[in-house]
Amino acid sequence: MCGTCGAHGTQAPLSVGGTRIVIVGKGGVGKSTVTALLARLFARGGARVIAIDADEQCNLGATLGVDRATLAATVPVSAAGDYVEEKTGARPGEGAGGMLRLNPDTADIVDRLSVAGPDGVRLLVMGGVQHAGGGCLCPENALLAAAIAGMRLRHHEVILMDTHAGVEHFGRALARGFDSAVVVVEPTYNAAQVGVATARLARELGIEDVHLVVNRARSRTDRDRVLAFVEQLGGFTFSAIHTLPFDDKVAETEPSVEDLLDDSEIARAAMHLSQHLFAGDRADDLVVTS
Ligand SMILES: Nc1ncnc2c1ncn2[C@@H]1O[C@H](COP(=O)(O)OP(=O)(O)OP(=O)(O)O)[C@@H](O)[C@H]1O
Ligand SMILES: [Mg+2]
Known part of the structure; x- marks a missing residue:
């Protein structure tokens, strides 16, 4: 039994609740x-988990451990022509025209376009999101912006979105769709600089709950170095600061995290992080009685 979180190993049952988390930070x-x-x-x-890959490089599926055949058959939302047309009135690649619906109803997007991964995780691949929410009026980006803003949450559900560097392109859609931002840094000045800039942007866009994760930390000193960099960069009040250790096993078993889950330093630390992030309960379907 873990003295800090009360969890056994890396498979502790989660308490009730749900949350929507966007993961941001410098490349790599x-x-x-x-x-x-x-x-x-x-x-x-x-939890029922929906993992969204919003990085055009689309490597979250392999990292999750989704099998190759499923990955090969996965259609990114931005390339799902029939779906994009049904929702926006225009096909991907077509100009905006006068008929584009800018606020399409994307409530069925996970059911229609996600694929099943290990442990029941649903993977939704977004595809090209460079300009989603950023004023680009092509149909696929209108759809992606609406999908990001419209991430409704059910009880016992967790929505996680992996991004490429920067979140500017999501605009305020991000805060409508997500409750928390997890800013990942490694113990370098450049990573801290991007991390602080991204954290500020996430708050400016309306996400209050912003966590810092110091990844690849080899010692307590690495965490302290990052915190010193954050101060040098003008400071930022993170909701919480977490550390994930450098773990050789990550490189030995990449691309999938599968073999890390049962027994690794990084998975044990990630378990603490998951417990912390799940502490709030933000499900839209919660009935509150007085
Ligand atoms: N804690 C860790 N210990 C050791 N290696 C790690 C750790 N975390 C990540 N890595 C390795 O670092 C590399 C980059 O990780 P990852 O692909 O998750 O980064 P990323 O931020 O998603 O990159 P990109 O910006 O290109 O999408 C990978 O080879 C991964 O296996
Ligand atoms: Mg990545």
Whole structure:
């Protein structure tokens, strides 16, 4: 039994609730690794998990451990012509024209376009989102912006979105769709600089709950270095600060986190992170009685 979180190993049942989390940070700091670990751990804890790949490089599926045949058959939302046309009135690649619906109803997007991954995690691949919410009026980006803004949450559900560097392109759609941002950094000045800038942007866009994850930390000193960099950069009040250790096993077993889940340093630390992130309950379907 873990003295800090009360969990056994890496499969503790989650308490009730649900949350929507966007994972951000500089390129290569470990965003996809953290997203995949959280997704698998939340799912093993009993949550219904939707993992969204909003990085055009589309490697979250492999990191989650989705099998190759399923990945090969996965159609990104931005390329799902019939769906994009049904929702927006125009096909991907077509100009805006006068008929584009800018606020399409995307409530069925996960049911229609996600694929099943291990532990029941649903993977939704967004495809090209460079300008979603950023004023681009092509149909696929109108759809992606609406999908990001419209992420409705059910009880016991966790929505995790992996991104590429920067979140400007999501605009305020991000805060409508997500409750928390997890800013991943590695112990370098440049990663901290991007992390602080992204954290500020996430708050400006309306996400109050912003966590810092110091990934690939080899010692307590690495965490302290990052916090010193954050101060040098003008400071930022994170909701919480977490550390994930450098773990050789990550490189040995990549791309999938599968073999990390049962027994690894990083999965044990990620379990603590998952418990912390799940502490709030933000499900839209909660009935509150006085
Ligand atoms: N805690 C860790 N210990 C050791 N290696 C790690 C750790 N976290 C991530 N890695 C490795 O670092 C590399 C980058 O990780 P990852 O792909 O998750 O980063 P990313 O931020 O998603 O990158 P990108 O911006 O390119 O999408 C991978 O090879 C991954 O296996
Ligand atoms: Mg990535």
